[in-house]
Amino acid sequence: MSTTLSPVEINPLSSLDVWEDDLLDRYPDPETIAEGKTAEEFRNYETPARESVREFYRLNHTYQTYDFVVEKKKDYLKFDKKEMPVWKAFDFLNTLVDDSDPDTDLDQFQHLLQTSEAIRADGHPDWMVLAGLFHDMGKVLCLFGEPQWAVVGDTFPVGCAYSDKIVFSEFFSKNPDFYNPEYNTKYGVYSPNCGLRNVQLSWGHDEYIYHMMKDYLPEPALYMLRYHSFYSQHREHAYDHLMDDHDQEMFKWVNLFNPYDLYSKSPVAPDWNQLKPYYHQLVKKYLPETLKF
Ligand SMILES: [Fe+2]
Numbered sequence: 001m002s003t004t005l006s007p008v009e010i011n012p013l014s015s016l017d018v019w020e021d022d023l024l025d026r027y028p029d030p031e032t033i034a035e036g037k038t039a040e041e042f043r044n045y046e047t048p049a050r051e052s053v054r055e056f057y058r059l060n061h062t063y064q065t066y067d068f069v070v071e072k073k074k075d076y077l078k079f080d081k082k083e084m085p086v087w088k089a090f091d092f093l094n095t096l097v098d099d100s101d102p103d104t105d106l107d108q109f110q111h112l113l114q115t116s117e118a119i120r121a122d123g124h125p126d127w128m129v130l131a132g133l134f135h136d137m138g139k140v141l142c143l144f145g146e147p148q149w150a151v152v153g154d155t156f157p158v159g160c161a162y163s164d165k166i167v168f169s170e171f172f173s174k175n176p177d178f179y180n181p182e183y184n185t186k187y188g189v190y191s192p193n194c195g196l197r198n199v200q201l202s203w204g205h206d207e208y209i210y211h212m213m214k215d216y217l218p219e220p221a222l223y224m225l226r227y228h229s230f231y232s233q234h235r236e237h238a239y240d241h242l243m244d245d246h247d248q249e250m251f252k253w254v255n256l257f258n259p260y261d262l263y264s265k266s267p268v269a270p271d272w273n274q275l276k277p278y279y280h281q282l283v284k285k286y287l288p289e290t291l292k293f
C-alpha cells in the first residue's frame with residue numbers, strides 16, 4: 001500500500017461522527033418515521049458531508065485489500081501498543097473529540113454510555129450492557145495514527161467478491177483484489193457456509209475490540225462487538241452464503257444490538273456521577289483491571 005497518503009486521505013471526514021450520521025440517513029429510525037416526521041425533519045442532509053463520506057468510502061474500498069487486513073491484524077492483535085486501567089482507556093478514547101465539527105456535541109464516552117443505558121433500560125443481560133459500553137473503544141486506532149477508513153465505515157468480507165449491497169460498492173473497482181481471480185469469485189478463498197470465524201472482514205474498530213474482549217464476554221456479546229458495522233449482512237443479508245447456522249443464530253443478537261447503537265443518541269447526557277457505582281461494579285465483574293491495546 002502507498003505510504004504517501006496526504007492528510008486529507010488519512011482524515012477525509014471532519015469527524016468520525018460524520019460516518020455515523022450517514023448511517024442514520026441510510027437506516028433511519030423506524031420509530032421516528034412512524035411518528036410521521038419527514039426525512040428532512042429527521043436529519044438535515046448536508047451535501048458537503050455526503051461528499052466527504054463518498055471520498056471516505058472511495059479510500060476505504062480502494063485500500064482495504066485482503067493483504068491490508070492480514071497486515072493490520074498482525075500488527076494490532078499483538079496488543080503491544082499500550083496498557084491502561086479500564087477507566088483511563090475511556091479518557092484516552094475521549095481525546096478523539098474534534099471541535100472541527102459543529103454537530104459533534106457528545107464525546108465518544110457519551111455515545112457509549114447512552115448506548116449501554118438504553119440497553120439497560122430495556123432489561124437486557126448485563127453483558128449486553130457492557131458490550132454497549134465498549135463497542136466503540138476500538139476507535140482508539142485513530143489515536144495510533146490509523147486513517148479513518150481503517151477504523152470506521154461499514155465492514156465487509158475481503159478475499160471474495162464484494163456485494164453490490166455494500167454502500168458505494170462502485171468504488172471496489174479501484175481495489176486491486178477486484179481483479180485477482182483468487183479473490184473475485186462468489187466464494188473466493190472461502191467455501192460455502194464456512195462460518196464467519198473463517199472469513200476476514202475489512203479492518204476496523206469492530207475486529208479490534210472483539211479481540212480485546214474475547215476472553216471476557218459471552219459469545220453473543222462478542223458477536224455484537226465484532227459485527228456491529230457489518231451492515232451488508234445484518235441489514236442487507238448479502239453474505240448468507242458464508243454464514244453457518246451458528247452465525248445465523250448469533251446474528252439475532254447483532255440485530256438486537258444495532259438499534260441501540262444507531263438510535264440511542266440524545267443531546268441530554270446521562271448523569272455519570274449517579275451511574276458510576278453500577279458501571280464500576282459491572283466492569284469489575286467481567287474485565288481485568290487493565291486493558292491492553
Ligand atoms: Fe462502532
Ligand SMILES: [Fe+2]
Pocket residue numbers: 111135136261
Ligand atoms: Fe457506536
